[in-house]
Amino acid sequence: MTASTHDSRYSWTRLALTLTIAMVANAGMWAIIVIMPAVQAEFGVSRADASLPYTLTMIGFATGNFIVGRAVDRWGVTPVLVVCALGIAGGYGLAMAAGSIWALSLAQLIVGFGTSVGFGPLIADISHWFMKRRGIAVAIAASGNYLSGAIWPLILAGVLAEDGWRATYAVLAAATVLVVVPLAFALRRQVPDSAHQMAEAASSANARSAGLSPTALACLLGVAGVGCCVAMSMPQVHIVSYCVDLGYGPAVGAEMLSLMLVGGVGSRLISGLLADKLGGVRTLLLGSIAQAIALALYLPSDALISLYVVSLVFGLSQGGIVPSYAIIVREYMPAREAGARVGFVLMATIMGMALGGWMSGWIYDVTGSYQMAFWNGIVWNGANIAIMLWLLSRSRARGVMQPA
Structure with a gap:
């Protein structure tokens, strides 16, 4: 069965x-x-x-x-x-x-x-x-x-x-x-119940390796989700305004946003394949590191071609991050709680997008440019990377972590 x-x-x-x-x-x-x-x-x-x-x-x-x-x-x-x-x-x-x-x-x-x-x-x-x-x-x-x-x-x-x-x-x-x-x-x-039991046996083994309760792990992933999505929101929410400030106009910014979304679809598919080989934590860690690098590339980029290229790179780096949280939940938490646990963590990521969109605008109002807003995103992204490194090291210390 x-x-x-x-x-x-x-x-x-x-x-x-x-x-x-x-x-x-x-x-x-x-x-x-x-x-x-x-x-x-x-x-x-x-x-x-x-x-x-x-x-x-x-x-x-x-x-x-x-x-x-x-x-x-x-x-x-x-x-x-x-x-x-x-x-x-x-x-x-x-x-x-x-x-x-x-x-x-x-x-x-x-x-x-x-x-x-x-x-x-x-x-x-x-x-x-x-x-x-x-x-x-x-x-x-x-x-x-x-x-x-x-x-x-x-x-x-x-x-x-x-x-x-x-x-x-x-x-x-x-x-x-x-x-x-x-x-x-x-x-x-x-x-079937037999399939649930098989999935829960795998998730229980991973949970024991991390030494965290489902609630504690969900809260930790929620914090990590806020961190990565505050960073993610900076280009996604403000790329059109950024292009207007640089004199390229809103149409160019809209094209860059579309490029991000297309790259995001590709990123999600690639990350899904990686997660089947590496597991959710490692895949999320790689995506978060790539996103931080892409954010850093925005700092010296104000030429039109370079912004198109960096926007595509950003899309290819960040698209797989949010689905990776769902994979981690399924790898570490009971199958019968999947809807609530996945929903809670994804709710945190969406709240992170909302917070980051507002925060980047506020930083722009205070400083008069988006440079510090990009740095703010990189710092929040660093918090996400630190949490994933801690979870990975903790799991390795307690037992070998395998994809569920």
Whole structure:
């Protein structure tokens, strides 16, 4: 039974369905970015006020990763997917009826919360169906978020230009219900108890080698996640503004951001393959070191070509970091708690992105440039590296650590 469960033909079919669901469910966190200029013009608000819906989206997305993850542990992925899909569609509907920026922001909170089902909870679910290839499976599932950000803005651009942002949200609401709900029922099969027992035996051995309880390890990974994502947010959130300051304009910055996302997808796939060979901790450590180097390369780079190159290098370095946390959770923690544990750690990484985006802007306001903001990211990245080195050395001291 176990041999036919992990890494089986059904496992790969389930992964393909998971990726499709993720690409649709995650559209909510990117759509608000696409419609932001139209929203600002319609409501006649400042750029800061126009950003509030995005902020509320990310707050909902962060908390949803933990709460929805716990729901998946308790009720399974199918009913949770159905409820979240209907919630996302309802959030889009409320947004379409919004008459103010505050009403739109509250609607986006609902959209963000529902959208979270397409990230941490789906990653946790697919991790149960793989052992030898868990790393690449998690990486592919996590790529749905970036692919959603790369594909949906292109799909929605024409609708937005011709019919406005409310029509855009109507398309998204229909797509969410028509795609996510039917595919959710295709994921009804449950992992057999024997497969759970095999996975938990491997995770228990790794947990004993680290000498940490699941709660202590989750908190440690949460701190590490904040550190790496404060660093990660500096280029991702501020590259457009940085290009404007250098005189290259926002279009160039948007191209660099797209380059980061494309590189991020490649990075996630490469990191997934590495994780299957090296384990999650070593893979995350390598990614974090690479990210620190990429951040350092931004410091002397202000020429156009060099910024394009460094942005691609940054994308290739950082994309695999966040999925590596999910792999570490599955390698060290009980399988039946995967949704909640993965959700908690990914919630911390999203909070790190939010904190880092604000912090980099504040440093810019104080210093008048982004140089110290890049250094700030490098320091926070160093904290993440230190935690991973400590965890790796502790595991080696207590026992040989193997990929689960």
